[in-house]
Amino acid sequence: MRIHLNHLNMIYPTGKQALKDISLMLESPSLIGLVGPNGAGKSTLMKLLVAGLLPTGGEITVDGVPLPKYEKTLKGKLGYLPQDFGLYDELTIWEFLDYMAALKGIRDSGKAIERAIAATGLEEKKKARIRTLSGGQRQRVGIAQALLGEPEFLIFDEPTVGLDPEERIRFRNFFSQTAQDKLVLLSTHIIEDVQSVCDRLIVIDRGKILFTGRPEELILRARGHVGVLLEQAGDGKESALHIISRVNTAEGVLCRGVAEVLPQEARSVEPTLEDAYLYLITQEGKTQ
DSSP: OEEEEEEEEEEOTTSOEEEEEEEEEEESSEEEEEEOOTTSSHHHHHHHHTTSSOOSEEEEEETTEEHHHHHHHHHHHEEEEOSSOOOOTTSBHHHHHHHHHHHHTOSSHHHHHHHHHHHTTOGGGTTSBGGGSOHHHHHHHHHHHHHTTOOSEEEEESTTTTOOHHHHHHHHHHHHHHTTSSEEEEEOSOHHHHHTTOSEEEEEETTEEEEEEOHHHHHHHHTTSEEEEEOOTTTOGGGGSEEEEEEEETTEEEEEEEOSSOOTTOEEOOOOHHHHHHHHHHHHHHHO
16 A cells, blocks of 8 residues: 655644645555654644545545545555544443444454454453443553454554553554554654654654654764753753753762753763654754
């Protein structure tokens, strides 16, 4: 599957411009991480990809066909977990997934439901009513419904919210395995989730694409712009950095931050993907 976004713009009736001249190519198989601050335009972009919204400018094509003409076919190949996904509390997990399978027109729904339940580790809870589930279990039900029918294109919006660390690791591995023969778009603000599994990263802020490429390419951009120094009371030298973290040590409070030019007192360190992401966002903010 090949999805081409060509000079997309999205302006809401309120006048807010959510996306500004977005051009991207998404191809399977791949696992793509979509990251950006709250309000960056991630959710709007995903709604356009599933034809939940129509752009006010530009177009989306799927395998060369304009999305409005391909929409019915795409729905049969799509699995989508939006950030605000509603569940029917009085249904059991099995009943809910059976209902979702019927909406998707899935034949032999029993086998499809069993596969989705097994993939999300819900076997022991499949007869439980959704209202009895924990937040993490409810999130897994949302992931399970997206997996029904083994879709070719999967979109997950903040899929690991509410999951404990062990569950997050499990699902990161699952997403990686799933992307071996599918196109998977993973939208999240948890940089750790994309650092470990995504082969491509898209950074968006204020409706614009700031970066698209491999995670290590973004890390290289930040090399020489990440440093640490001890916080000294009253000297204010650490204010030259955009502080990422403060850690108590035997010598004092160690500040880690990013800057276009590191202060002399700072010791340069190898950036992480989170460092590189924050460096990109802060530098872009200074140009606005």
